[in-house]
Amino acid sequence: MPTNKKEGLIFGSLMCFLMVLGMSIYNLVIHNSFSLVALATGLVPGFVVAFILDNFVVGIVAKKIAFSLPINKESKLQLILTISTFMILGMVTFMSLxxxxxxxxxxxxxxxxxxxxxxMNLIAAFLYQLLIVGPFSRLVLGWVQNNAADDSAEEAA
Incomplete structure (x- = not known):
């Protein structure tokens, strides 16, 4: 999980971009209209809208709901799955429209x-988020956090 605003921005941007990319490809393919032009044309506005929704609407509501539920908040897995589920539900609701x-x-x-x-988007987004984008984004976040810790240790030495 991100521990500061910089990490949150990196993590959120990566997650948002990968979800928009993957879901754009998915929707273009199932509608038999995939082309790089169509992908590029939809990717930028899709990312902008998704980023705004993620940071100012859906993300806030999803976290409020998740933290209000009687789950074990000490369990990273329960917290990740709960927040991710509400994020997916919210983002699919808006981005499908x-x-x-x-x-x-x-x-x-x-x-x-x-x-x-x-x-159709819910099924694809749920699997894509939980199996690919979420784990990959957390891996990248861990790398960022480890490099920041290494940089801090070098500066202190």
């Missing part, structure tokens, strides 16, 4: 299309 609007506006069967989109 964002993707639909970017793709073609509000469809005639909005509710049906949204629920289908939300369900």
């Amino acid at each position: 964002f993707g639909m609007l970017m793709e073609g506006g509000i469809p005639a069967d909005f509710l049906g299309t949204y629920l289908k989109t939300w369900g």
